Amino acid sequence: MLKxxxxxxxxxxxxxxxxxxxxxxAKVAVIGPSGxxxxxxxxxxxxxxxxRAGRIVWHGQDIGHADPGKRPVAMLFQDGxxxxxxxxxxxxxxxxxxxxxxxxxxxxxxxxAIARVGLAGMETRKPAALSGGQQSRAALARVLVxxxxxxxxxxxxxxxxxxxxxxxxxxxxxxxRETGATLLMVSHDPGDARRIxxxxxxxxxxxACPPRDTAALLDDPPxxxxxxxx
Amino acid sequence: MVAVxxxxxxxxxxxxxxxxxxxxxxxxxxxRFTLWQAVLSAVFSVGLAVPLARAxxxxxxxxxxxxxxxxxxxxxxxxxxxxxxxxDVFGRSGWISIALGWFGLEPLQIYGLHGVVLAHVFFNLPxxxxxxxxxxxxxxxxxxxxxxxxGATSADMWRLLERPMLERIxxxxxxxxxxxxxxxxxxxxxxxxxxxxxTIELAIYQAFRFDFDLERAAxxxxxxxxxxxxxxxxxxxxxxxxxxxxxxxxxxxxWDARAGLARTVDVGVIALAAxxxxxxxxxxxxxxxxxxxxxxxxVFAAAANxxxxxxxxxxxxxxxxxxxxxxxxxxxxxxxxxxxxxxxxVSPLVIGTGLFVAVHAVADPFALALPVTALVNAVMxxxxxxxxxVPRARQVVDRHGPLALSLDMAGAPFLRLVxxxxxxxxxxxxxxxxxxxxxxxxxxxxxxxxxxxxxxxxQVYRLMGAYQMQAAAGAxxxxxxxxxxxxxxxxRGGRWHAEA
Numbered sequence: 001m002l003k004x005x006x007x008x009x010x011x012x013x014x015x016x017x018x019x020x021x022x023x024x025x026a027k028v029a030v031i032g033p034s035g036x037x038x039x040x041x042x043x044x045x046x047x048x049x050x051x052r053a054g055r056i057v058w059h060g061q062d063i064g065h066a067d068p069g070k071r072p073v074a075m076l077f078q079d080g081x082x083x084x085x086x087x088x089x090x091x092x093x094x095x096x097x098x099x100x101x102x103x104x105x106x107x108x109x110x111x112x113a114i115a116r117v118g119l120a121g122m123e124t125r126k127p128a129a130l131s132g133g134q135q136s137r138a139a140l141a142r143v144l145v146x147x148x149x150x151x152x153x154x155x156x157x158x159x160x161x162x163x164x165x166x167x168x169x170x171x172x173x174x175x176x177r178e179t180g181a182t183l184l185m186v187s188h189d190p191g192d193a194r195r196i197x198x199x200x201x202x203x204x205x206x207x208a209c210p211p212r213d214t215a216a217l218l219d220d221p222p223x224x225x226x227x228x229x230x
Numbered sequence: 231m232v233a234v235x236x237x238x239x240x241x242x243x244x245x246x247x248x249x250x251x252x253x254x255x256x257x258x259x260x261x262r263f264t265l266w267q268a269v270l271s272a273v274f275s276v277g278l279a280v281p282l283a284r285a286x287x288x289x290x291x292x293x294x295x296x297x298x299x300x301x302x303x304x305x306x307x308x309x310x311x312x313x314x315x316x317x318d319v320f321g322r323s324g325w326i327s328i329a330l331g332w333f334g335l336e337p338l339q340i341y342g343l344h345g346v347v348l349a350h351v352f353f354n355l356p357x358x359x360x361x362x363x364x365x366x367x368x369x370x371x372x373x374x375x376x377x378x379x380x381g382a383t384s385a386d387m388w389r390l391l392e393r394p395m396l397e398r399i400x401x402x403x404x405x406x407x408x409x410x411x412x413x414x415x416x417x418x419x420x421x422x423x424x425x426x427x428x429t430i431e432l433a434i435y436q437a438f439r440f441d442f443d444l445e446r447a448a449x450x451x452x453x454x455x456x457x458x459x460x461x462x463x464x465x466x467x468x469x470x471x472x473x474x475x476x477x478x479x480x481x482x483x484x485w486d487a488r489a490g491l492a493r494t495v496d497v498g499v500i501a502l503a504a505x506x507x508x509x510x511x512x513x514x515x516x517x518x519x520x521x522x523x524x525x526x527x528x529v530f531a532a533a534a535n536x537x538x539x540x541x542x543x544x545x546x547x548x549x550x551x552x553x554x555x556x557x558x559x560x561x562x563x564x565x566x567x568x569x570x571x572x573x574x575x576v577s578p579l580v581i582g583t584g585l586f587v588a589v590h591a592v593a594d595p596f597a598l599a600l601p602v603t604a605l606v607n608a609v610m611x612x613x614x615x616x617x618x619x620v621p622r623a624r625q626v627v628d629r630h631g632p633l634a635l636s637l638d639m640a641g642a643p644f645l646r647l648v649x650x651x652x653x654x655x656x657x658x659x660x661x662x663x664x665x666x667x668x669x670x671x672x673x674x675x676x677x678x679x680x681x682x683x684x685x686x687x688x689q690v691y692r693l694m695g696a697y698q699m700q701a702a703a704g705a706x707x708x709x710x711x712x713x714x715x716x717x718x719x720x721x722r723g724g725r726w727h728a729e730a
Contacts, residue, residue, distance in 0.1 A: 047635075068635040068636045068638075069640070070638060080629055080630065083648060085651045090647075094647075098638050098640070099639070099643035099646070100643065100647060
């Protein structure tokens with residue numbers, strides 16, 4: 001279980017408060033108006049923003065002050081998820097060893113992850129030679145080999161077209177089902193939330209509310225959410 | 231380490247200086263001449279650069295890119311080579327003097343103050359032009375369009391847009407050129423000299439080589455440190471970075487400049503400037519080609535030394551500059567940036583004097599001539615290298631830092647897999663500049679060298695001193711080729727197969 005115990009995340013003068021639990025294996029959408037603090041929440045859990053107060057606890061362990069790479073977290077950013085000068089296989093391999101010294105078994109894992117996301121045969125391509133959807137797939141293949149129990153998505157598919165985005169979310173859903181990972185994804189599209197999330201965290205005015213059942217929340221939105229949905 | 235080297239040299243100089251004795255009349259003359267020639271050089275360079283930059287900013291013509299690229303050439307052009315080229319054109323038996331002779335006029339006299347200033351303008355007019363051109367191009371095209379829409383004439387444009395921009399930019403450019411000319415050594419050595427035309431740098435050299443008066447050299451070094459430090463501070467305050475020609479090929483559409491007169495003036499200015507820059511370079515090639523066949527063996531030995539010195543210097547520079555750029559980019563240490571800038575505040579001869587004084591006690595300084603030259607050259611290139619590397623390092627760290635952190639990638643793997651590949655083009659460019667600067671440097675080596683040891687620039691100078699002008703021209707051409715080749719190889723090597 002991921003516990004946010006009276007956490008205050010400091011985003012350079014802007015504070016975000018959160019105090020709730022996320023059960024292991026849950027699929028949670030983080031929605032709310034822009035500027036309300038969705039990315040701040042994700043950035044704080046991933047370790048890019050300092051936690052000023054409270055504790056972030058994963059399976060009984062306080063991870064709130066660990067370095068980003070030492071947390072049980074795999075993360076996809078809005079952009080820049082691949083190093084442009086490295087091949088697909090190298091980019092994926094970084095998920096296993098950040099110094100890219102891989103043995104045969106690890107190279108096999110990289111290859112099968114690439115095949116799993118549908119990029120077999122493109123191992124030696126560089127990101128510039130991939131389409132937007134293929135780049136997202138490559139980043140997801142890395143998430144797969146990272147094998148971290150917590151997957152955070154900060155709108156990595158925002159630049160894709162609607163059909164492609166649905167396809168990627170489907171792939172994410174398959175991957176978290178296979179790995180049993182806990183998913184937190186920022187979204188500003190309630191449709192995304194309905195499609196894959198079973199719970200929703202609403203973030204407004206610097207507060208992240210406890211997760212609620214997706215259908216119940218979206219069918220009967222509180223005033224703050226109603227304003228946002230329009 | 232850089233700070234230790236620089237500050238250590240300064241300390242050695244300061245300890246050795248005999249303040250009690252004070253400056254003699256000839257020393258004061260050197261100070262006056264140094265300041266005066268730097269003022270004149272700055273005023274002429276900038277005064278000529280303004281019309282040239284204006285013409286380049288508003289004219290489109292075949293060869294414009296080439297001319298702008300040529301404006302970057304003095305960075306990698308060895309001073310001694312340029313001096314020989316200028317002598318071929320403006321010297322007593324140069325092309326212009328010959329032409330004057332046809333009309334029964336006296337030949338030109340290049341040695342002395344005006345020769346020194348001429349050479350400085352040759353080197354700094356291009357730099358000033360690039361800096362000012364950058365200012366012109368920062369005026370948004372929309373403003374010119376709006377002004378044209380409102381019916382502004384050339385004079386209105388000048389008053390509305392161009393003069394305010396120049397008022398902002400020109401003081402900084404003046405300060406930069408002034409600071410550069412303060413530490414002029416090779417130009418003063420070859421075209422100046424004598425009581426009336428000795429810079430402080432040259433006086434240090436003379437105190438050292440002719441009188442072996444270390445106290446006086448050290449005292450002069452202190453004066454020089456004070457002057458260059460002050461000038462560098464002013465220049466840093468007022469000047470903005472030269473992006474080394476990034477984006478200088480944009481031409482703003484100018485409706486007001488289509489009239490005949492503006493056109494004639496611009497074309498004339500560009501043609502004259504191009505001639506001024508190209509003639510000495512072509513003179514080198516023309517004079518050097520026949521000389522190439524006559525080169526004595528000593529020239530090739532010197533060339534081998536130069537290549538060695540430039541290689542070592544470049545490696546040292548890269549090993550210093552890349553970690554420093556990263557330290558600055560990651561905000562790890564601010565003092566690192568300062569240490570890099572120290573190189574601007576001291577001159578090669580001052581560091582050379584300091585090192586000599588320091589080494590003198592424990593070893594034979596002359597035996598260390600080549601390593602010391604390589605080291606000092608690397609430190610001198612450091613400010614330029616940091617200017618090139620730091621912005622890119624910041625970009626790489628900002629863009630890829632979070633992803634690398636989330637992958638738990640730090641230290642050596644981050645350096646090897648991300649930083650070096652992403653910065654390759656900039657490292658290549660910086661290394662190319664450093665190699666060319668080191669290859670062409672005639673500074674410290676002149677202090678330390680004994681008759682058996684020389685680099686190619688020093689050898690060219692010795693050949694000139696022995697009036698073997700043809701061999702000197704040939705050696706200068708060889709030096710030019712080596713410098714350009716070193717720059718080209720490293721710069722190209724950095725960009726080879728590099729992704730944008």
